[in-house]
Amino acid sequence: MEPKQPPPSGEDPGKLKLLEVGQEITVPPKTRIVSQGEAPQAFYVIQSGKVKVFRETADGIRTELTELGMGDYFGEVALVTGKPRTASVETVEETRLIEISKEEFDQVLDHNPQLARHIIRQLASWLVDGDQRLESEVVHQVKLRQISWFDYVLMVGLSIVFAIVFNLYNDNQIPLFYHPGGKDAVGEITLSQALELYRKNEAVFVDARKNSFFEQRHIKDALSLPVIFFDLMYPMFEFMAAQKGGAKDKPVIVYGGTPSRRFDLELARLLNKKGYEKVMVLAGDYQAWQNTFPLGEKPAKAPAALPLGLAGFIEWLPLSIFVLMLVPPIRRSPYLSVICRVLLGWIFIQFALSKIMRPAVFALNVVDYGMMPAWGVNLWALVLPWAELVVGLFLVLGIRTRAAATLIGAMNIIFIVGLVNAIHHNLPINCGCVGEAGEPVNWWKVTKNAGMLLMAIQIFLYDRIFVLDRGGFVWRERRI
């Protein structure tokens, strides 16, 4: 602190009076001079250097209000109102200030109406500016939390367009819609007629489904010929059929259709092309054979788990987030929203990348769940991975995050329903979530998806920082 020099004569009287009081101090850079919330003790006039004025909320969101330089002053608001400091002030560089105590400041105001008017004018102008800022911030926040149909149309539309275009150029492309074809080319046989042939051993029964379904339950003594491996397995089938005394003129009865894909019709047609003259499919309900024929059964066996590597570990993260959400202050934190967004986005991008390149494999996983009509299987298998990728990227980049979280939540609900249905029916299937094989369906998968659903809800409710949304990018330190 240095003794003050008397002001030169002939200067502005207001300034003269102000400079006559107080003491000069020099503050090093990055030093806090005034702290928000503390009782006011002094008023400051900057002689040289720079300071920044900012506010900080209880949860750490810092808003920079302004930067002041030579000739500016601060600290008068709290002195005039008598209330705690409304903002903090910190030096940017070494700064020389005149520190005027509260008593001195009151004295100066009493004797200097010109300065008092100036301060009142300044305070009034801040009030008006503050109102305008408040209005624009409210508008911004409202826009930030708005969701419009456009957001959903944008994300779903992008997914469909990307899926179709990518499929056109993908070596492993599949048709958009699966056509099982009509029944005309293949004859049907009723359950009772088929049962009669079965009892007389006058027909060969062929199961068209995947091996795991056949292993779990099949018509006793039926042969397995999964239609997806027809070309590969046909010689084996021919060999086995010959062992059973099957000839090409003997009736062949194919079964094993599902609501999702007409495996039986497709296999019947393929066998017909191979010269089997009397190929028929079982008529009626897909499941009816299970109640009519003697069955060869094995207890349901989930596929063995194949290590999924990094993707497998990432899937566990939603459970840790779920534990964090049990703590109420953390549950509502916008920082948790950012963590949830990045994790969920990353998980969904992983999900997508494991499926996008080979949609035919994923389509068969979809078929295994038996919940999708045949016409929708390929479309779903093509679009879903792209939807996962698009919403995952939107979440990570902070674009339209509430709408993206809604879509992810909706996908999680669909996944949970599919998984619970598969568990309930003991389906021996691969999850198809992030691995093409060796990913058993179990309650852990359901729990992980429930964790992800909670993360999506947290984002929907509390996400508000690091986002690029309507009204511009919102960073942690907003400059107003």
Place this chain on the structure above:
Amino acid sequence: MKKSLFKFVAVLVLVFVCLALGGCGESRTPYAATYKSVEPFAGKGHVELELKENGEATWTHLGKTLKLKWRVSDGKIWLYTKEGGLLIVTPAEEGKILSADITGEWHPGCPPEQCVLFKRVETGG
């Protein structure tokens, strides 16, 4: 306008880089070769399995050739049929022996009744 276009292009590039990285998998070179089944398949004729370096494969049995695709992941060979069927093949003895699980599912050990054993007959795909 230019800024948003730049962002859009950046995101697209990111997506395709991810796709390229995701699609690459492990090197196919150690296993690119021609293999022949040790036992006759389906009681007659051996299967010749050719794994080409470019990710294409052929399964030839009794003069009939079937086209497949393949990749390597976690030291296992994944063979794909056009219909989406998947065969997991486990290499042994540095790729000289392959055991193909023809159930279409993953089993920790190749099921003896549904396992086709191949022996390398020619290097290079």
